[in-house]
Amino acid sequence: MKLRLLFAFMPILLSGYFVRAQTLVQVENMQKAPSCYGIMKIDVPIQIDGRDDEKVWNLTPWTEEFTDIEGDVKSKPPYTTKIKMLWDNEHFYIYARMEEPHVWGRLTQRDTIIYHDNDFEIFIKPFEQQSFYYEIEVNPLNTILDLIMPKPYRLGGDALMHWDVKNLKSAIHVEGTLNNANDRDQYWAVEMAIPFKSLTTFSSKAAPNVNDYWRINFSRVQWQHEVHHGEYARKVKDGKLLPEENWVWSPIGVINMHYPERWGYVKFIDSLQEVSLPKSYRAEKMAWNIFYLQQLYKQEHKYFADSIEELEEGRHLLAKDADDLCCEIFINSYKAGYVLEVKDLESHFTVILDNFGHYRINYE
Incomplete structure (x- = not known):
């Protein structure tokens, strides 16, 4: 897995609602395809x-x-x-x-x-x-x-x-x-x-x-x-x-x-065929796992982790989908918000997810 942390000291607005974090056991239970x-x-x-x-x-x-x-x-x-x-x-x-x-x-x-x-x-x-x-x-x-x-x-x-x-x-x-x-x-x-x-x-x-x-x-x-x-x-x-x-x-x-x-x-x-998960699934799964782990981290520390390495408890969940994925986190100076990018280098698309759950996929 290629993991890089990029800092972008830009304001990220916070809203009044609370994004509820699961326990690590619950996140582990959310891994089935x-x-x-x-x-x-x-x-x-x-x-x-x-x-x-x-x-x-x-x-x-x-x-x-x-x-x-x-x-x-x-x-x-x-x-x-x-x-x-x-x-x-x-x-x-x-x-x-x-x-x-x-x-x-x-x-x-x-x-x-x-x-x-x-x-x-x-x-x-x-x-x-x-x-x-x-x-x-x-x-x-x-x-x-x-x-x-x-x-x-x-x-x-x-x-x-x-x-x-x-x-x-x-x-x-x-x-x-x-x-x-x-x-x-x-x-x-x-x-x-x-x-x-x-x-x-x-x-x-x-x-x-x-x-x-x-x-x-x-x-x-x-x-x-x-x-x-x-x-x-x-x-x-x-x-x-x-x-x-x-x-x-x-x-x-x-x-x-x-x-x-x-x-x-x-x-x-329109014709009988074996149907499998879309190519975007693995990158989407990794992005949401990081999102869940960041919620758990903030619940304990009151701010988001500024590196993937700090998410120690749940890093085993990220390792399962590591091949050809590159993760970048853009975080603000107060560690109160971030934008996460997970790039699939083989299929040439990027999953973008922020701390509010706003989500999109950019295709090259």
Whole structure:
């Protein structure tokens, strides 16, 4: 690894929000490579009815089964969750199936806090350079919550709840009986068609091209329940709700979905092929690891480290991705802010990340 420290004594503004640091153990748990899935392009119509009985869905591979949000440090979820994805020129299609012996839901008002029911959640970051992303949640009653996050909560973001996915098509199928505590169900399924136009901004079109990558993740929130007078409710013990389970496609390593840098990758393809992580992944991973370690360092010392060597506790995490990467840190004179560059000398691009989590990639 080529590590150099460059000092640029320039002012770096500090904002009022606090960037929360993880523990080193949590950072170590965030090292697993993200999941990756190839989304096949189609040219036949799909009826959005909550079922996957069209031939094109039958030919579409499932993702891996969901795991706990913290990954392998937690036990395997008791109920299977898996998804399929497709795309055409207009829509991004998702089919999710969630094994569930008791399918129930209460919330019917759009944009209410859907994860107070069992729910399925979609996180989409179409644009590499921008920090914002979209979130869509749905419960077994097909009640939708949709929002834009300008940036993650931990970096000062705030949910923009007024945004709606225009012309979203969604449907639920329950293999069993919804809200009937007297029988045992098999699963509930979500089918969605998300228009690319609804993800488009003023300056950028969201419709992907073949071989484009997006950052995406999916989450299933699962509550323990109890039955009162034949109706389901979240389970309470000692006057408090029992905590929910969080099962995801690509594990984060901490209990927080709002780490888009830890989401999985999807690649838009038009022919069957083996899909691997993008070339930028290793440099992005190193940049974010340095970011996490700098947070830990500042938590202890009240200022940022002025050399990689000072990040002694976590340097073993950086050594794993050292080949052909050159790291440079530009830090201000008060050690209160920095800009980090990780250059991939082989693929000729640079990942740039600052202490606020502002991020971009420069390609040569």
